[in-house]
Amino acid sequence: MRPTAETLCAILSRRTQQCGPRGGIGDGAHPVLTAQSFITDALLSTTPNSTRQLAPGPPPALLQAYPSSTSSCTPRRDIIIDTVNGAQQEMVGFGHAWTDSTVSVFNGLDNATLAQVLEDLFGQSGNNMGFMRHTIGSSDLSGEQYTYDDNGPSFNEGEPDPDLSHFTIEPYGSAMADMISKMGAVKGDVFLFGSPWSYPGWTKYNDLFVAPNLNVPNGGSYNILNNSFNPAFIPQMVTYFSKYIDAFRTHGVQVNGLTPMNEPLNYQGGYPCMYLSDVDAANLIAQGLGQAMHDRGVIIMAYDHNTDQPVYPARVVLGTRGEGALTDAAAWHCYASPVANYSVMTDFKTMFPNTLQFMTECSNYLPQSGTWNFEVASNFIPPVTHGASGAAMWVTATDQEYGPHSPYGGCAGCLGSIIVNSSNTYTKTNDYYMVGQFSRFVRRGAVNYNVLGDGNEGDARGANQFYTMAVQNPDGSFAVVMMNNWGSDQDVVLSVGAGYWQGIVPNATVTTWLIPAEGLWSSQGTAPYGNTTQTGGGGSVSTSAVCVTMASSSSSSSTTSTTALELVPDTTHTIASVSTTAVGAKKQSG
Structure with missing residues (x-):
């Protein structure tokens, strides 16, 4: 139907x-x-x-x-x-992800070059991207590890903050919100959703402390291997997410969607991560988060992980009063081994025909010059044919060393749409053009x-x-x-x-x-x-x-991988800075 x-x-x-x-x-x-x-x-x-x-x-x-x-x-x-x-x-749209790396390198551009790169990404003369993700707190594409309420000496080592009196999005969250607001000035109808990589350390089971004032034992075997959410802190996390939505709104940014946890079954990375079971996710949504987000104009997107565990989002929907109640969508990633099986999305659609679905993360890792690369299309087209209303690649922009990124792990070679080379030059990668094959031509409501x-x-x-x-x-x-x-x-x-x-x-x-x-x-x-x-x-x-x-395809000249990996293997279109007055009048080709 x-x-x-x-x-x-x-x-x-x-x-x-x-x-x-x-x-x-x-x-x-x-x-x-x-x-x-x-x-x-x-x-x-x-x-x-x-x-x-x-x-x-x-x-x-x-x-x-x-x-x-x-x-x-x-x-x-x-x-x-x-x-x-x-x-x-x-359809809702196609796009990329805002990360601290993107904000950092874009803040290093001069005003004219920044205006041009935003037009290239979001303007109708550019890629016109309309489905964008952003990180809530730090991710593996962050130079520093943090949440919005660490309340302690560093990430994952703070004391409990039951009334969230220490909550703040400063400085990194406000920098991201301010940059995203510039995107909105270029394209006002972007669907923006947020994903946390971790909750504050004091909301997890670990062995760093006990919370006697809350009568919540927070002990565990090890703060990474037992890196899971303590559901006793559900009220605090409902407030945490509500404060984040409100804080971004004060910066002129309306968040439209929320995944309660990025990759909730991944808990052993050295970068920010956390285990969130389907039961705890459903309880979090049912016990306040769903209603708090709907009151703020935000839809709830369950799961945000690989296609090999499709029962997770199904259990979240069923555990939050069923379809049409508190959980609005299911979010999927591309990393299942050996390949993503997007046909599970058709099964999910059969069970929940009126629940939206999205492919919310796939990365192009260390692509090699001289090879063919279909990473974008092979993870955009199959999800759509199996029910996705949109798709987003991981990381909009980095520097020439695929960063800044976490020194402790994560994606140290994820290619984005844009590589920033200096304060007035940047490169459009092949991923930029591949995403544009979708985002330029598929409108919301298609x-x-x-x-x-x-x-x-x-x-x-x-x-x-x-x-x-x-x-x-x-x-x-x-x-x-x-x-x-x-x-x-x-x-x-x-x-x-x-x-x-x-x-x-x-x-x-x-x-x-x-x-x-x-x-x-x-x-x-x-x-x-x-x-x-x-x-x-x-x-x-x-x-x-x-x-x-x-004419013969220029792609037919080589199918052999090179042995050496360049930092930026497909520097195909480097843009020089133009004067501020010329930005509106001069449009770069491509």
Whole structure:
């Protein structure tokens, strides 16, 4: 059953911002008028600007009829968008994650360069990202370890603070809130959700102290290996999260979603982390957190961990009065071994059809020059086809050494969209362009549709994949994102409604087609039958497609990994600072 716009907005309307599709091509104000194609090569090149990066490609051509099988020059791939019965979930958006590393390197930019990088990330002339995560307290992408109420000499070593009189988001939380508010000035309809990596140490079971005033024994075997939440502190954590939401609001930032714990089953890292059982998570939500967040316009997103434990979010939903009560969404990560099994999201959707789902974290770790890299697309498309309304990669920006990051562990090689090189230069990585293949063209309120035929073949366990997702934007157009890791260019015939569109999806690329609303196919400059030959006479016309040609993919030059890892292996687009007055007028290409 297709969820209506009211269903999505009923969940999101608890927040203060307007619920609705706006802000970019495919919304009501910026309709798609002609067929278009955009291509990003998967090759991480060692030569700057030698690959296609969100580059316009030959648009698909509208056919008069389904082409004969003899007309294909390359293997034919028939992709069918089920526009009759295939409408699925509505979309919120795509994006990245705000971390202390991102805030730190962005604060080191001069004003003009910062304005430009924010436009590149969030502006309608840039990636137009609309689904963003941020860290509550420190993470592994933080140079310092902290929470918002450590109340002691250092992280994880404080005394209990039963009335949270020592709560403060200073200095790191306020720096993050101030930076995020600048994002909101560029793009006002971002869905922002927060995730903590750890609660204050005094709320955990460990062996550092006993809390006699609260009559709460806080003893344990070891403060890392027994790094788990003590549910006696549920009232304090409800207040903690409420104070955090309120504090960010004073900085002009409305948080829209909350996961009670990042990776709640991960508790042995040297960086901030904590074990939070599904029972304790449900009790925390049911005993005050759910209502406190809903009162503040914040949805609750359960789990925030890998696909190998799908029972966790199901138990949280059931333990918080069931679907439609206090838990609004399930959040998933990509790190299950050997690969993420996103099909569990379809099972979850069957059980909880009106609960939102998101892919909230996946990282691109130490990508190597000279190789193909599909990390973004292979963890954006499958979650959407299995029910996700949005997806976010891990870490928006770092320095050239993938930091600042925790010295004690965590992701010391996570690539983001942006590498800051100096106070007035930065690099757009290949991940920037890969995320843009989704965030630039999929609007909030778009509806995902089932893709049939040859649209999805292979999976992450094998060497070859062809993935397709198709969403209908609010203007009636379709954005069709295809990942071709099949080993050869693919001659695609796309069935949309009553028409057929044909074009080549180059090998080793992510390619997005924009198909106008059907009523515009012949009236707004889209040449119908533009890729056909007509034969016959006496009024009898038959149509067959001609062979579509395209220049060889620049990604085909190398598939061999290099032995050495550079700090920034895919420096493809370095931006120099421009004057403040020129920022608004001068837009960088790409």
